[in-house]
Amino acid sequence: xxxxxxxxxxxxxxxxxxxxxxxxxxxxxxxxxxxxxxxxxxxxxxxxxxxxxxxxxxxxxxxxxxxxxxxxxxxxxxxxxxxxxxxxxxxxxxxxxxxxxxxxxxxxxxxxxxxxxxxxxx
Amino acid sequence: xxxxxxxxxxxxxxxxxxxxxxxxxxxxxxxxxxxxxxxxxxxxxxxxxxxxxxxxxxxxxxxxxxxxxxxxxxxxxxxxxxxxxxxxxxxxxxxxxxxxxxxxxxxxxx
Numbered sequence: 001x002x003x004x005x006x007x008x009x010x011x012x013x014x015x016x017x018x019x020x021x022x023x024x025x026x027x028x029x030x031x032x033x034x035x036x037x038x039x040x041x042x043x044x045x046x047x048x049x050x051x052x053x054x055x056x057x058x059x060x061x062x063x064x065x066x067x068x069x070x071x072x073x074x075x076x077x078x079x080x081x082x083x084x085x086x087x088x089x090x091x092x093x094x095x096x097x098x099x100x101x102x103x104x105x106x107x108x109x110x111x112x113x114x115x116x117x118x119x120x121x122x
Numbered sequence: 123x124x125x126x127x128x129x130x131x132x133x134x135x136x137x138x139x140x141x142x143x144x145x146x147x148x149x150x151x152x153x154x155x156x157x158x159x160x161x162x163x164x165x166x167x168x169x170x171x172x173x174x175x176x177x178x179x180x181x182x183x184x185x186x187x188x189x190x191x192x193x194x195x196x197x198x199x200x201x202x203x204x205x206x207x208x209x210x211x212x213x214x215x216x217x218x219x220x221x222x223x224x225x226x227x228x229x230x231x232x
Contacts, residue, residue, distance in 0.1 A: 037221070047159070047167070047210050049221035063218050096166070106155040106173040107214070112166035 002026035004036075004097045006116035012087050014122050022080040022097030022113065029055055030075045035100035037109060038071065038082045042093035052100055053080060089120045126150060126211060128224040134201045135232045142227045144194040144211035150222055154214040156194040158187055159223075161208040170209075171196060198229075206231040 008020035022036060029036060037052035051061045051071040061069050070083040080097065094115040100107055126146040134140040144156060158171040169178050171187035174194060184205075186197045194213075198205055211224040 046226045047161075047212075047223040049212075049223065052221075060220060062220050103178075104173055104176065106157070108157055108169055108172045109159070109167070109212070110169055110178075112168075114166055 002099060002111040004099060004111060004113035006095060006097045006113045008095075008116050008118065010117060011119050011121060014088055014120060016087050018082075018084040018087050018091070018118060018120075020082045020084075020095055020097075020116060020118075022082070024078050024080070024097070024099065026111075027099060028075065029053075029073050029078070029080070031055055033102050035107070036073070036080045037098045037100050038080075039096045039098055039109070039112075040091075040093045041096075041115075042090065045093070050084075050095075051082065087120045089122050092118060092120045094118075125215065125218070125222050126213065126224040128209075128211065128227045130225070131228045131230065133230040133232055134198075136201055136203060138201045139197060139199045140201055140229065141198075142196045142209050142229065144196070144224045146192050146194075146213060146222075146224075148192060149217040150192075150213040150215040151189065151194055151211075152192040153216055156187070156189050157212045158185075158194075158196045159210045159212060161210065167210075201231055203231045205229060 004024040034055045038050040053071045068085045096115045097113040098109045099111040155173045159167045161167045174189040175187040184199045215222045
């Protein structure tokens with residue numbers, strides 16, 4: 001059974017750095033073809049993909065946030081960490097950790113965590 | 123402003139057919155597969171269609187997807203009250219080198 005759980009501060013201040021940890025089970029990020037993404041949803045807004053990291057350490061970032069994001073993994077501990085610098089109140093929202101895998105030649109977000117709510121105070 | 127647009131809302135009565143559209147460009151939907159996700163408040167999103175028209179196991183056959191050119195659609199036949207949720211299309215964007223989601227559609231079952 002695949003599970004993902006996000007953890008991190010519920011409240012951060014403007015300009016601070018947010019660090020979120022995704023702890024997962026039921027799969028290994030060392031397995032060929034596996035990826036883990038971070039996706040967020042701010043109040044009243046659409047889902048927004050932020051970043052993902054591959055089994056082979058390749059990293060991909062949302063172009064508009066690339067300078068603020070860092071994703072990393074600890075395969076032995078089944079963890080993925082997202083850091084977002086210079087937080088702003090517009091970054092308030094729910095941050096999801098998501099497993100990504102290849103299904104019939106297309107990548108899908110097939111298992112999602114419940115999400116971690118983050119409020120950014122000014 | 124989303125690169126991929128959806129109508130903000132859709133509605134139907136139980137038993138009806140409803141369609142949700144997703145409009146993109148040659149950089150995303152035109153060149154890559156479209157997946158659809160269903161979101162209920164307070165719950166993790168759920169994949170309902172992948173690779174344009176494929177249904178994952180466990181998703182009722184009332185859900186159907188299609189793609190033509192730079193647009194995609196999600197159709198729900200025999201609408202049920204439990205289908206009331208937000209729906210998002212998603213595709214890879216070759217210009218942005220990242221995933222993009224549509225602007226989202228709130229489906230109401232009247």
